[in-house]
Amino acid sequence: MELDLSEISEPFRGMLASLTEVATRDEIELTQIPSPKGIAPESFAISAEIRHQTESDHGVSRLVFCRDPQIPEGWNSEFRIIGYAKSPIELEMAKDEYLSQLPWEWLRDSLSQNGASFAHEAGTTTTVVSTGHGSLITQPQHAELEIRASWAPVGFDLKPHLQGWIELLALISGLPPRDSKVVRLG
DSSP: OOOOOTTSOHHHHHHHGGGGGOOOOTTEEEEEEOOOTTSOSEEEEEEEEEEOSSTTOEEEEEEEEEEOTTOOTTTOSSEEEEEEEEEEEOHHHHTOGGGGTHHHHHHHHHHHHTTOOEEEEEEEEEEEEEOOOGGGTTSOOEEEEEEEEEEEESSSOOHHHHHHHHHHHHHHHTOOOSOTTOOOOO
């Protein structure tokens, strides 16, 4: 992935430069997008689209790397990473109350397993079941899983944070494991 870091200060640019080295999965396409305004004096945003076997069945995500030397309340650091991801899930999974806990654990595990050091994490997970009405009555009931998270990176290497986020996206999207030793059941 090529990055345009022209609007980023030198110290922050150095931290973001390692993101170009991140290898993603064939099913996940990363793209630099405009950063949200007003979130921090400096920010850099990446969009990820998760492609499943069918064209209409995909997930979406945004990950924003932020820097504010004033250390806003709640950040506990000059740097903050803010993520949002949404993916379709099987309807039966959405009805399982334990599912609401899994994405948060997957996030923490994915970051840790990729070597990302982090602190002061915060976020929410949401499961949505949609039912069509009126002219959409023929639309089958469907479900989505959503996670909103933020954390303070510890250290200056942001690459493991993006790698961990990609792994989380694979998990919530139901993609098969990368490890050839792991076999998907079902």
